[in-house]
Every structure is written in structure tokens, then in C-alpha cells.
Amino acid sequence: MRFLLVVPPLAGHVAPLRGVAAALVRRGHSVAWCGPCPELSTLVSGRVFPAGDSGPFAVALRPPGLRGFAALKYLWESYLVPLADAMVPGVAAAVTAFAPDVVVVDQQAMAGALVAARCGLPWATSASTSTELADPLGALPKIASWVAQLQAGLRARHGVVVGDLRFSPHLVLAFTTRALAGDSRWPVAYVGPVPAPAAGEWSPVDDRPxxxxxxxxxxxxxxxxxxxxxxxxxxxxxxxxxxxxxxxxxxxxxxxxxxxxxxxxxxxxxxxxxxxxxxxxxxxxxxxxxxxxxxxxxxxxxxxxxxxxxxxxxxxxxxxxxxxxxxxxxxxxxxxxxxxxxxxxxxxxxxxxxxxxxxxxxxxxxxx
Missing domain, CATH: 3.40.50.2000 (Glycogen Phosphorylase B;)
Structure with missing residues (x-):
């Protein structure tokens, strides 16, 4: 089987999927990555399809003092939505070239959901963090409505009829556990974190805690x-x-x-x-x-x-x-x-x- 992993060029979002990709390869499957390059190529090994240029939308460009709604507004308007628009052509090209059986989509790489839904492919959400699982905007209906409108604009621009792009109707992989994150309003598979391999050794100076x-x-x-x-x-x-x-x-x-x-x-x-x-x-x-x-x-x-x-x-x-x-x-x-x-x-x-x-x-x- 063939699995296409669509991700933003962010180490924390890519990290758990590296272990999943390795597990799939060990089982004899083909795996490819798709996301903004050259950044993504420095984070993963194997076949990489370029999709978009994250430069103009980099999280690192965010003013460091932003907090609360200002930070959320920047995240959606200056990063998530423009990154999705920029990535769609590359993701579509990757789907054509690689012909995946399943598309795995990070929650911050909504282009993967748009293309998979448009092509009728089964897709899974990769929730690298538990932020969205507990519905953080549930008590803020006006902000939740604003986010929904931004997503509606994405769906309309790319000709897709599907629900929330952050949650696949097929499978949501949550890289945490219910014991830590609590219950979710969404049906999710709590698979736990995927730790990175130990990179180097270290010894304490003495026996103190x-x-x-x-x-x-x-x-x-x-x-x-x-x-x-x-x-x-x-x-x-x-x-x-x-x-x-x-x-x-x-x-x-x-x-x-x-x-x-x-x-x-x-x-x-x-x-x-x-x-x-x-x-x-x-x-x-x-x-x-x-x-x-x-x-x-x-x-x-x-x-x-x-x-x-x-x-x-x-x-x-x-x-x-x-x-x-x-x-x-x-x-x-x-x-x-x-x-x-x-x-x-x-x-x-x-x-x-x-x-x-x-x-x-x-x-x-x-x-x-």
C-alpha cells in the first residue's frame, strides 16, 4: 500500500509521523512526504514531493509578543490559510504522481484534506498535539464562527464539500492518551506519543537529583x-x-x-x-x-x-x-x-x- 504524508515544515508536527512512516516501511508499504521544500527535506528522509513555499508564511515571522486572540488571528490569517492555498497544487501533483491509497494530513496542512476529499481518497488526520481535541473555542462562539468561515472560504476556493478540515471523518490519530488529554468531542484513536530515537548519550555530573x-x-x-x-x-x-x-x-x-x-x-x-x-x-x-x-x-x-x-x-x-x-x-x-x-x-x-x-x-x- 502507498501512504502520502502531508505536513507543514515544522519539526514538532513532523516528529511523530517519522516513527509512523518507519513502521509502515518496515511492514512493506511505500511512504512519501509532501510539504514545503526545501524545509521539509531537512526534516525527513525518503521521497519528498514539494508543495508550496512556506517562506512568506513562516511561523518564525510571527511577532513574538502576540498572545491570545491576536496570536490565533495571525496563525489562521497569516499562516494556516495562505499555506493551505499555496500547498494545494503541489499536493494535487503528488497525489497524481504517487497514487496513494491513503493520505495522512497534519492538522496544520489542510491542503492535504482538501485534495484528498476532492479526489475521493481516504484520509487520516494527524493530531500532533491535543490542542484541538478538546474544542478550545467551544466557549467562544464568535471566534469559532470566524474560524469556520475561513475554512468555508478554503473549501469554496478549491471545490470541496467536506466538514472541518482539521478532523478527518475516516480516522483521527491523536499522539497522546486519554489519561493526559482527557476526552475529545471528536472520535479519535489515542495512539500515544511516538518518541524520537535517543540522539546521543548523556551522563549526570554526580548523584544528586x-x-x-x-x-x-x-x-x-x-x-x-x-x-x-x-x-x-x-x-x-x-x-x-x-x-x-x-x-x-x-x-x-x-x-x-x-x-x-x-x-x-x-x-x-x-x-x-x-x-x-x-x-x-x-x-x-x-x-x-x-x-x-x-x-x-x-x-x-x-x-x-x-x-x-x-x-x-x-x-x-x-x-x-x-x-x-x-x-x-x-x-x-x-x-x-x-x-x-x-x-x-x-x-x-x-x-x-x-x-x-x-x-x-x-x-x-x-x-x-
């Missing part, structure tokens, strides 16, 4: 103050071994470990507490290791992920823009109280099946 602080590489500009406060918090905690990930290299410390980047899976396997921004991959990689979290969300889906962590009893939440060293220290000291909750989430991840379960679901879609 390890506390890791990371905000992800894309938040370096916004995270300087929080990282500095975290450094001060850890410097005042001699009973723990601190490691602060500072992509800028601007921080200096004689007592707390600093790194521009880390082999995250390997480091989290040794950690006692992870302090992070609430990015889906970081949260899942920490909880996959059974490590309780201190979450300081910055924007986008991170606030929802932080709430899920708290509701699951797997960690504590901080205000990113207000937390001082004393607040961060208190949160770190309380985080071990949530170890049992983190262990429960780890067990749910292990039981969900990950890439192999996702591959099985996709095979069933190709052979109903």
Missing part, C-alpha cells in the same frame, strides 16, 4: 528572563544538580550546568524534574520517562498542555512572564509530589501502542 530547565530552541528570544530566574533558583538549591538549556549561550554560572542543546530523551531518562514551556514533544518526552513537570506556558497550545499536566496530577504550573527565582524554586521543590501522576501517564503511553498502533490503524483505513 537532576533538574532540567528547557524552553525549546524556538523560544530562545522570549525565554531569556525565565532562564535567568531559573538559573538563580537552581544556584540556591545545592541539593540538586541543575541543567539549564540556553540556546543563546548568554548565561554564565559556576555551579549550575549550562548547555546550548541536549540529547533530550537521554537527559530526561536521568531527570527527577523537568521545567519547560509546555511544548507537546517536550511534555510527552518527560512524561514518557515518568518525570514530573513544572510547566510555564508561553503561547499557542502550551497553556492547554500545562492545564492537562495539572489535571492529570503530573506537575505544577507557573506564570512564564511573572515567575521569579523563588517561585521557580518552590515549584521545583513541590514537583516530586506529582511523581505518581507522571508514572500513570507513562504507563498510559506504554499501553497506547505508539507508531505501531498508528500504522495498524492506517492499514485498516486502506483496507476497510
Amino acid at each position: 537532576l533538574v532540567v530547565v528547557t524552553l525549546g530552541t524556538s523560544n530562545a528570544a522570549a525565554g531569556g528572563r525565565f532562564l535567568a530566574e531559573s538559573l538563580d533558583a537552581l544556584a540556591a538549591m545545592p541539593a540538586v544538580q541543575g541543567l539549564v538549556v540556553d540556546p543563546s549561550g548568554a548565561l554564565v554560572s559556576g555551579t549550575v550546568g549550562l548547555a546550548r542543546r541536549i540529547p533530550q530523551v537521554a537527559v530526561f531518562a536521568r531527570a527527577s524534574v523537568v521545567v519547560c514551556h509546555g511544548g507537546h514533544n517536550t511534555v510527552c518526552e518527560a512524561l514518557a520517562a515518568g518525570v514530573p513537570l513544572v510547566v510555564a506556558p508561553i503561547r499557542d497550545d502550551q497553556s492547554m498542555l500545562a492545564q492537562q499536566v495539572v489535571a492529570a496530577g503530573a506537575g505544577v504550573r507557573l506564570r512564564f512572564d511573572r515567575a521569579k527565582a523563588a517561585d521557580i524554586r518552590t515549584a521545583i521543590e513541590s514537583a516530586p509530589d506529582f511523581a505518581d501522576g507522571a508514572a500513570r501517564i507513562r504507563e498510559s503511553f506504554e499501553a497506547a501502542g505508539g507508531a505501531e498502533e498508528a500504522a495498524t490503524r492506517l492499514e485498516s483505513l486502506a483496507n476497510p
Whole structure:
């Protein structure tokens, strides 16, 4: 069977599908990718069909201070909708050339849904994060209506009659578990996260409990103050071994470990507490290791992920823009109280099946 994976050029969205693609290939299927190039070609291996140019619509161009509705408005009007329009011709060409049995569509690559629906192909949604599963706009009908109108415009421009482009009527793969994300208003297959292979090894300096602080590489500009406060918090905690990930290299410390980047899976396997921004991959990689979290969300889906962590009893939440060293220290000291909750989430991840379960679901879609 042949599977076409349509994605935006965003590492966090591509990451879980890399493992699914590998599982499909191991089972003897053909897999190809489709998305904006050359960016996508740097994120995946194998056959890649170009679709659109993400340059004019890059998320990285978003003003860093946007929050709330302003951030949502930018995401839809300046990224999701124009990216979908730009990608449709390339996705259509890929479908013609590759002749897939199933199209797998990331929620932020709606061109895949438009083309699959227009061609009458079965398609599956890849929900790389749980943001949309809980209907975040359910209590905001005017904003929900505005999003619906933007989607209606997309469908009209491309001659498609289908429902919400973010949710396939055939299959929605959610790379989380009900234990963390809760119930969804949509029928979804909770397959759990698909962890990246460990990239490198890492050993702690000593036997003290390890506390890791990371905000992800894309938040370096916004995270300087929080990282500095975290450094001060850890410097005042001699009973723990601190490691602060500072992509800028601007921080200096004689007592707390600093790194521009880390082999995250390997480091989290040794950690006692992870302090992070609430990015889906970081949260899942920490909880996959059974490590309780201190979450300081910055924007986008991170606030929802932080709430899920708290509701699951797997960690504590901080205000990113207000937390001082004393607040961060208190949160770190309380985080071990949530170890049992983190262990429960780890067990749910292990039981969900990950890439192999996702591959099985996709095979069933190709052979109903």
C-alpha cells in the first residue's frame, strides 16, 4: 500500500509521523512526504514531493509578543490559510504522481484534506498535539464562527464539500492518551506519543537529583528572563544538580550546568524534574520517562498542555512572564509530589501502542 504524508515544515508536527512512516516501511508499504521544500527535506528522509513555499508564511515571522486572540488571528490569517492555498497544487501533483491509497494530513496542512476529499481518497488526520481535541473555542462562539468561515472560504476556493478540515471523518490519530488529554468531542484513536530515537548519550555530573530547565530552541528570544530566574533558583538549591538549556549561550554560572542543546530523551531518562514551556514533544518526552513537570506556558497550545499536566496530577504550573527565582524554586521543590501522576501517564503511553498502533490503524483505513 502507498501512504502520502502531508505536513507543514515544522519539526514538532513532523516528529511523530517519522516513527509512523518507519513502521509502515518496515511492514512493506511505500511512504512519501509532501510539504514545503526545501524545509521539509531537512526534516525527513525518503521521497519528498514539494508543495508550496512556506517562506512568506513562516511561523518564525510571527511577532513574538502576540498572545491570545491576536496570536490565533495571525496563525489562521497569516499562516494556516495562505499555506493551505499555496500547498494545494503541489499536493494535487503528488497525489497524481504517487497514487496513494491513503493520505495522512497534519492538522496544520489542510491542503492535504482538501485534495484528498476532492479526489475521493481516504484520509487520516494527524493530531500532533491535543490542542484541538478538546474544542478550545467551544466557549467562544464568535471566534469559532470566524474560524469556520475561513475554512468555508478554503473549501469554496478549491471545490470541496467536506466538514472541518482539521478532523478527518475516516480516522483521527491523536499522539497522546486519554489519561493526559482527557476526552475529545471528536472520535479519535489515542495512539500515544511516538518518541524520537535517543540522539546521543548523556551522563549526570554526580548523584544528586537532576533538574532540567528547557524552553525549546524556538523560544530562545522570549525565554531569556525565565532562564535567568531559573538559573538563580537552581544556584540556591545545592541539593540538586541543575541543567539549564540556553540556546543563546548568554548565561554564565559556576555551579549550575549550562548547555546550548541536549540529547533530550537521554537527559530526561536521568531527570527527577523537568521545567519547560509546555511544548507537546517536550511534555510527552518527560512524561514518557515518568518525570514530573513544572510547566510555564508561553503561547499557542502550551497553556492547554500545562492545564492537562495539572489535571492529570503530573506537575505544577507557573506564570512564564511573572515567575521569579523563588517561585521557580518552590515549584521545583513541590514537583516530586506529582511523581505518581507522571508514572500513570507513562504507563498510559506504554499501553497506547505508539507508531505501531498508528500504522495498524492506517492499514485498516486502506483496507476497510
